[in-house]
Every structure is written in C-alpha cells, then in structure tokens.
Amino acid sequence: MTTDNGKQGWQPTRNDWVFMLIVLTVIVVLILGTSERTTKATPDDATHRAITSHKACMTCHGEHGxxxxxxxxxxxxxxxQCHQQPAGWKGA
Ligand code: HEC
Ligand code: HEC
Incomplete structure (x- = not known):
C-alpha cells in the first residue's frame, strides 16, 4: 500500500469492525489486569537494601517472621520479579 493515507480503496466491512472490537477489548482487559495486579514495592530502607537472598527475606517474611x-x-x-527492588540494591 503506497497511498497517501493508507485508507484509499479499502472500506472496513462488518467483519473488520467486529475484529477491531475484539482486539480493543483484549487490550483493555490486559491493561486493567496489569493495574489490578500491582504489587507493593520492596521498601527502600537499610534492611531491604542489605538483603541478598531469598532465605534472608524469609526470616522476616516467612510464616513465623x-x-x-x-x-x-x-x-x-x-x-x-513482582516486588520492585529498592533503587541502588546490589544483590544476587
Ligand atoms: C508472583 C509474584 C510474586 C512474587 C514472586 C512474590 N510476591 Fe509477594 N506479593 C505478591 C502479591 C500479588 C501480593 C499481594 C498484593 C500486595 O499487597 O502487594 C504480595 C504480598 C506480599 C507481602 C505483603 C504485603 C502487604 O500488603 O503487607 C509481602 C511481605 C511479600 N509479598 C513478600 C514477598 C517476598 C519476601 C517474596 C520472595 C520470597 C515475594 N513476596 C515474592 C506477589 C509476589
Ligand atoms: C529484618 C527483617 C526483614 C527482612 C530480612 C526483609 N524484610 Fe521485607 N519488610 C520487613 C518489615 C518489618 C516490613 C514492613 C515495614 C516496612 O514497610 O518497612 C517489610 C516490608 C516489605 C514489603 C512491602 C510490603 C509491606 O508489607 O508493606 C516487601 C515487598 C518486602 N518487605 C519484601 C522483602 C524482600 C523481597 C526481602 C528480601 C530481599 C525482605 N523483604 C527482607 C522486614 C524485613
């Protein structure tokens, strides 16, 4: 297609509109889904900057922490992967 606006010679059919509606719905669902799942960031304090291992995290965040x-x-x-690490964190 080398037309100026890319639309000349093409009129969307009913099926095209249905398809675009489906694509739009999927995009909206994905955007809402990600905002729902926002997790809390790891606090940017001395404790959390110093920890480098899962085992260390679990001493406080485990069942009896x-x-x-x-x-x-x-x-x-x-x-x-889910809780954003503190800025300047240097760990494993
Ligand atoms: C697969 C994604 C995922 C991973 C990986 C993950 N978390 Fe979470 N975590 C969540 C979600 C979702 C919540 C609940 C929503 C929220 O309040 O952040 C949560 C909540 C928490 C909370 C409670 C927050 C509050 O509201 O009081 C703590 C503490 C926590 N996670 C610690 C950890 C630690 C420590 C690890 C590593 C062992 C970890 N998480 C790994 C997704 C994850
Ligand atoms: C020395 C104990 C200790 C260790 C070790 C520790 N945390 Fe925490 N963490 C806390 C406390 C206390 C809070 C809640 C108070 C605050 O916001 O500082 C907290 C809060 C959090 C929160 C925010 C959720 C909330 O409840 O507000 C996340 C996410 C989290 N920690 C992740 C981690 C991860 C990941 C590690 C390992 C890298 C880790 N923590 C290691 C004590 C600890």
Missing part, C-alpha cells in the same frame, strides 16, 4: 507474607502468597523465590 515479624511480617509474614499473606496466606496463599505464591511460593516463588524470585521476590523481585
């Missing part, structure tokens, strides 16, 4: 993860929290070990 001072700040346990909520019940049903994922068992994943890559905390920073």
């Amino acid at each position: 001072i700040r346990p993860q909520p019940a049903g929290h994922v068992k994943a070990t890559q905390c920073f």
